[in-house]
Amino acid sequence: MSLRTCLLLLCLVVCAATRGVADDGYRLWLKYDLMQAAGQRKGYQRNAQFISTKGGQSATLQAAAEELKTGLSGLLGQAVPVLADAKGKKGGIILQVDAAAADNAGLGEEGYRIYADKQNIIITGRRDVAVLYGAFALLRQVQTRQPLDGLTISSVPKIQHRLLNHWDNPNGTVERGYAGSSIWKWYELPEVIDPRYRDYARANASVGINGAVINNVNASARYLTAEYLQKVAALAGVLRPYGIRVYLSVFWAAPKVIGGLPTADPLDAKVRQWWTAKTDEIYQTIPDFGGFLVKANSEGEPGPQDYGRNHADGANMLAAALGRHDGVVMWRAFVYKADPNGDRFKAAYEEFQPLDGKFQPKVLVQVKNGPIDFQSREPFHPLFGAMPRTPLVLEVQLTQEYLGFATHAVYLAPLIKECLDADTYTQGKGSTVARVIDGSVDKHSVSGIAGVANIGSDRNWTGHPMGQANWYAYGRLAWDYSLSSKALAEEWTRQTLTNEPAAVQTIAGLMQQTRSIYVRYTTPLGLHHIMGESIHYGPQPWLERSARPDWTSIYYHRADSVGLGFDRTAKGSNALALYRPEVQKLWGNAQTIAPDYLLWFHHVPWRQKLSTGRTLWDELCTRYYTGADSVLWLQRQWAAVQPQVDPALHADVAARLQTQHKEALWWRDACVLYFQTWARRPIPAPFAPPQRSLADVKRLVDLYQLR
Numbered sequence: 001m002s003l004r005t006c007l008l009l010l011c012l013v014v015c016a017a018t019r020g021v022a023d024d025g026y027r028l029w030l031k032y033d034l035m036q037a038a039g040q041r042k043g044y045q046r047n048a049q050f051i052s053t054k055g056g057q058s059a060t061l062q063a064a065a066e067e068l069k070t071g072l073s074g075l076l077g078q079a080v081p082v083l084a085d086a087k088g089k090k091g092g093i094i095l096q097v098d099a100a101a102a103d104n105a106g107l108g109e110e111g112y113r114i115y116a117d118k119q120n121i122i123i124t125g126r127r128d129v130a131v132l133y134g135a136f137a138l139l140r141q142v143q144t145r146q147p148l149d150g151l152t153i154s155s156v157p158k159i160q161h162r163l164l165n166h167w168d169n170p171n172g173t174v175e176r177g178y179a180g181s182s183i184w185k186w187y188e189l190p191e192v193i194d195p196r197y198r199d200y201a202r203a204n205a206s207v208g209i210n211g212a213v214i215n216n217v218n219a220s221a222r223y224l225t226a227e228y229l230q231k232v233a234a235l236a237g238v239l240r241p242y243g244i245r246v247y248l249s250v251f252w253a254a255p256k257v258i259g260g261l262p263t264a265d266p267l268d269a270k271v272r273q274w275w276t277a278k279t280d281e282i283y284q285t286i287p288d289f290g291g292f293l294v295k296a297n298s299e300g301e302p303g304p305q306d307y308g309r310n311h312a313d314g315a316n317m318l319a320a321a322l323g324r325h326d327g328v329v330m331w332r333a334f335v336y337k338a339d340p341n342g343d344r345f346k347a348a349y350e351e352f353q354p355l356d357g358k359f360q361p362k363v364l365v366q367v368k369n370g371p372i373d374f375q376s377r378e379p380f381h382p383l384f385g386a387m388p389r390t391p392l393v394l395e396v397q398l399t400q401e402y403l404g405f406a407t408h409a410v411y412l413a414p415l416i417k418e419c420l421d422a423d424t425y426t427q428g429k430g431s432t433v434a435r436v437i438d439g440s441v442d443k444h445s446v447s448g449i450a451g452v453a454n455i456g457s458d459r460n461w462t463g464h465p466m467g468q469a470n471w472y473a474y475g476r477l478a479w480d481y482s483l484s485s486k487a488l489a490e491e492w493t494r495q496t497l498t499n500e501p502a503a504v505q506t507i508a509g510l511m512q513q514t515r516s517i518y519v520r521y522t523t524p525l526g527l528h529h530i531m532g533e534s535i536h537y538g539p540q541p542w543l544e545r546s547a548r549p550d551w552t553s554i555y556y557h558r559a560d561s562v563g564l565g566f567d568r569t570a571k572g573s574n575a576l577a578l579y580r581p582e583v584q585k586l587w588g589n590a591q592t593i594a595p596d597y598l599l600w601f602h603h604v605p606w607r608q609k610l611s612t613g614r615t616l617w618d619e620l621c622t623r624y625y626t627g628a629d630s631v632l633w634l635q636r637q638w639a640a641v642q643p644q645v646d647p648a649l650h651a652d653v654a655a656r657l658q659t660q661h662k663e664a665l666w667w668r669d670a671c672v673l674y675f676q677t678w679a680r681r682p683i684p685a686p687f688a689p690p691q692r693s694l695a696d697v698k699r700l701v702d703l704y705q706l707r
């Protein structure tokens, strides 16, 4: 081999090692690859000579020190020793639990402060977990190339319970999961501890997630057996040093199924005793257990209504069982009865709002972001702002059940922010959903937010590499909902894909557009719930029969020869009346409502001119066509950053974008062809009519429904 070939090979190997070629995505945003620019590295190196844990050696502080050591040595290419005693030393990072200082600075239990004194960088907080959060924040500074000199950061989480909800089943499947199977290996636990559990904990802690409901809300009673509690305890042991508490979804009829009782009536003395004893057993096994999540009397799940009781009776019984233990009950408000004359939009409100003030202090009611079910755009749920005496948890969905599974790139921070920033006007202007759930509007001392996890056993955790950004942004928003989605896209990109400034802008810019593009080619102008039956993938606007009317598509879009959309004004279902007058004003008038929400609230004639200057039909077609075309724009943007992104990762996303375009065309053709049967109008210029027939696209959907 010639010298030239040798040098070339060496160069390739070095490039591969430093750029992390064939990045399989496993390391998420905690990559810690060597910073390329030596000059830039130097600036950080002088502040990272050592790490010292002053004031304790807990497992959490050790985890913080370990993470800093791994992260900084990887990023800076130098040894960063962890010293027991750093007295008199300069240029290092000191981890310091200091309750008095934290109290003075108003940091609460979990808030941290990072500052540079004359000699070192100090990371401090009231508890060790606060210091751990600070350690991750410091690493984020370095990973995103922010300066450390003169650093002062104080950060306090705005919401107390920041949870992931896993819809994972004991058999390893994940309901609505698109990234492989469950990461929890129940048959191997408690003896075998998969190293992945720790990496899961690290990732969560790095964004401030502090709780995990580890099983599906369509729950199995199995988790409450002594055998499974040992397994859950083993998991809790791995997550604990990272500040993550474990919670369980409970199957309401557990006292019957595993307790041998004839009833699960929440007012039955034996049932109450059973839950109290079971809860005590859980706390003996898992002393920092977080509490229960309950889906009851919803979609066929059993619940207190089976015994003539209401949701408050059920939730309060569990709260009583928790008694003096430090745990909460999160009772879900996702309920809708099969009422052919009702409007599903109003169902949860009608069942839960009258119960406001009837729940015990340990109970929080968990409400999905919108009134239907995690659609690509929903108005905020009318329960926000309508239950002032009950702490409400906001539930958002990270797994893309209605948003293209793991094949469509949809960055969800804009969707989550849209809900958080929505004004309920419950206590006047500025009573945003964010301030309702953080407790500040109604003065609650307990608060929570939940994200339905998009995590599975796929090597890269989320199937679509971009799905990682949704896990990341959710955690960061749960900690601080005032962060902008663009800033979070940039942060994630810098830590995960590239730090090259122009590429960061291109990627964050395209991410920001993905959600609105998805809405345009699937459900523009406020259309909702017109997807494939059961699997919730692909278009099926023609669906007119199902087990329940509110599982069909025609129930929601109400297309007829006159027009399109669900009239929820006083002339229709009057769901609008569930909102404050200010909100009603915003959405009540078909002429002035933002087009994005139009068909959620109005049945609009096909020929009516919208604020966009086009008729409804023309606007609908325009959005379907431009939406599908925009996926080509996404592809071009992505292609432009190819030199800056790991080749394997780049190729993976590029391939998924191809599928996405194919399926965007499928959505477009299905919807315009179907709605055309009602509108009876031509596809407007400059768009060309679909090459295929409605029957062709229907056949495609039928294939998806095959077993």
Ligand code: GCV
Pocket: 167, 175, 176, 216, 217, 218, 295, 299, 334, 373, 401
């Ligand atoms: C876990 C939707 C989903 C169900 C899910 C349910 C819920 O209906 O399709 O899979 O069940 O929401 O949130 O409880």
